[in-house]
Amino acid sequence: MELVMQSILIVDDRSENLTALETLLERPDVELLKSDNGNDALKLLLRHDVALVLLDVQMPGMNGFEMAELMRRNKKTQNIPIIFVTANGDKRQLFRGYEVGAVDYLAKPIEREVLLSKVRIFLELDSHKRELEQQLLQIQELKQQNEQLLQALGDGVVAVDPAGSITFVNPAMKHQFGIEPQQITGQALESVLFQHGDGRKMPWKSSEVFLASSKGERLQKETGFFVRCGEKLVPAHVSAAPIPSPEGYGGAVVTLRAVDTAGKPDLMEELARKNRKQARKRIGAVLRLFDRSNGKNLGRLANISLDGFKLAGRDDVPVGSRYPISMVLPETLAGSNTLSFDAQAVWCRPAEDTPGEYRAGFRIIRISENDLRILVQLIEKY
Numbered sequence: 001m002e003l004v005m006q007s008i009l010i011v012d013d014r015s016e017n018l019t020a021l022e023t024l025l026e027r028p029d030v031e032l033l034k035s036d037n038g039n040d041a042l043k044l045l046l047r048h049d050v051a052l053v054l055l056d057v058q059m060p061g062m063n064g065f066e067m068a069e070l071m072r073r074n075k076k077t078q079n080i081p082i083i084f085v086t087a088n089g090d091k092r093q094l095f096r097g098y099e100v101g102a103v104d105y106l107a108k109p110i111e112r113e114v115l116l117s118k119v120r121i122f123l124e125l126d127s128h129k130r131e132l133e134q135q136l137l138q139i140q141e142l143k144q145q146n147e148q149l150l151q152a153l154g155d156g157v158v159a160v161d162p163a164g165s166i167t168f169v170n171p172a173m174k175h176q177f178g179i180e181p182q183q184i185t186g187q188a189l190e191s192v193l194f195q196h197g198d199g200r201k202m203p204w205k206s207s208e209v210f211l212a213s214s215k216g217e218r219l220q221k222e223t224g225f226f227v228r229c230g231e232k233l234v235p236a237h238v239s240a241a242p243i244p245s246p247e248g249y250g251g252a253v254v255t256l257r258a259v260d261t262a263g264k265p266d267l268m269e270e271l272a273r274k275n276r277k278q279a280r281k282r283i284g285a286v287l288r289l290f291d292r293s294n295g296k297n298l299g300r301l302a303n304i305s306l307d308g309f310k311l312a313g314r315d316d317v318p319v320g321s322r323y324p325i326s327m328v329l330p331e332t333l334a335g336s337n338t339l340s341f342d343a344q345a346v347w348c349r350p351a352e353d354t355p356g357e358y359r360a361g362f363r364i365i366r367i368s369e370n371d372l373r374i375l376v377q378l379i380e381k382y
Contacts, residue, residue: 004130006123007031007048011041011067012056012085021054024112025119038062042070045077051126052119054106057086057097068100081122085110155292155326155340156227156256160189162249164204175336175370176258177229177236193254194226199233213242213252227256235259255292257340258368292324292340299360301327304379306372308343308363317348317360333377334370341367341375 008030010021018034025032033048035041039062045053053071057064064084071077084097087108094105104118156176159168166189169181184192188204195202204210212219219240226233237257243250287301289311299313311317326340333339341364348360367375 004127005029005031006051006126007033008119008123009033009035009041009044009048009050009053011035011038011053011059011064013037013059014056017056017085021110021115024110024115030123038064038067038070041067042077045071045080046074050077050080052122053080053082054119055082055084057084065096065100068097068102072101081125083118083122155324158184158189158192158254158256159243159251160209160254161251162245164189164207164210164251166192167251172338173256175338176256177227177234179227179229189254192228193236193238193256194228194233195224197226197233197235199228209238209240209252209254213240214249216242218242223259225256227258287327287330289325289327292326298323298325302359304375306364306375306379308346308361311360311362312351312354312357313360314357316358317345319345319348321345322365323362329374329378330382333381334374336370336374339374339378340371 006029008025010018010025010032011034012018012021013036015036018036022032022034031048033044033050035044038059041053041055044050055064055067064086068082068084071080071082081103082101083104083106084102085106085108086097097105103122106115106118156173156179157168157170158166158173161167166184166187169179169185171181173179173181173184179192189209190201190204190207193207193209194200195208208219208221219238221238223235225236225238227236228234236259239255240252242252245251289298289301290296291298299311299315302310302312304310322342322344324340324342326338329337329339331337343362344365346361346363348358351357351359
């Protein structure tokens with residue numbers, strides 16, 4: 001198990017005191033930094049991440065109180081715990097120390113068990129602080145990944161609250177249905193999503209989305225749903241999942257994709273004939289592929305054709321597995337900055353040139369008419 005190093009700074013103008021403290025505190029997981037004056041000690045604090053400072057009060061030049069005051073004025077050092085070490089038991093001196101930010105005192109001569117007990121407490125506090133900072137960083141990274149995914153999704157995403165009111169709309173709703181997110185945010189879902197082609201509204205609590213999601217179930221429908229786009233109703237694939245909540249039911253997230261009702265087979269065949277002899281093209285830009293169902297980063301695109309693509313990633317992809325895939329484009333193509341399709345893995349093997357990575361081949365098994373146009377432009381340009 002890898003040791004997590006923590007640093008302690010010892011400041012004392014007498015070398016024998018530094019040596020004594022170093023002997024008492026020496027352990028494999030602690031780095032001991034030493035200084036015999038306040039100026040050099042402050043420089044060490046700016047260069048290192050320090051968990052605790054053991055600071056002698058009486059020093060020539062800059063004394064311990066003055067150094068503590070300077071530490072509290074600097075953003076990097078203002079929260080580092082300071083234990084003053086002193087041979088003077090004057091209470092006025094103790095009060096002065098606490099005023100400038102001391103967390104504790106050690107009286108000379110130093111008792112070994114007292115020293116180790118106090119140091120252990122502050123090292124444990126520092127460990128907890130580091131763990132919390134790491135957790136907060138991971139949460140922030142996850143938030144950024146989720147935001148990136150929502151931008152990358154080619155499908156429209158609508159979130160509704162328990163009463164069926166729309167609380168969130170992603171930018172892809174404009175790409176899929178020509179709907180600006182702000183146009184429908186705050187509206188009832190039943191005014192946007194219909195279960196009847198004649199435009200009859202279905203009350204929220206009678207809708208299939210509510211009936212499934214309120215029971216904690218997912219809804220997947222290829223047909224039977226329509227999205228209002230101006231005066232038209234456009235057929236849509238619908239996927240809905242419940243939003244967990246401490247109160248029980250927090251609403252639903254609804255994913256929408258427009259159904260191509262005309263012209264798609266001919267376009268697919270025409271483009272396939274036109275590009276049948278075209279070799280797979282190596283992509284000259286770094287494009288990351290995401291799994292639309294969970295937001296996972298699958299890897300980077302190595303090359304692509306109308307039939308399929310090669311992926312470079314860290315996971316051993318099961319042959320035959322299917323993925324709903326989206327990617328953010330390096331520029332706007334065919335009026336969109338994203339590309340989405342469904343793909344199936346046909347082979348996977350360890351990368352010969354990069355240990356720990358895999359190379360996987362996929363075939364495209366479903367793509368919309370507009371995304372197909374985007375794919376053609378992507379191949380032509382990159």
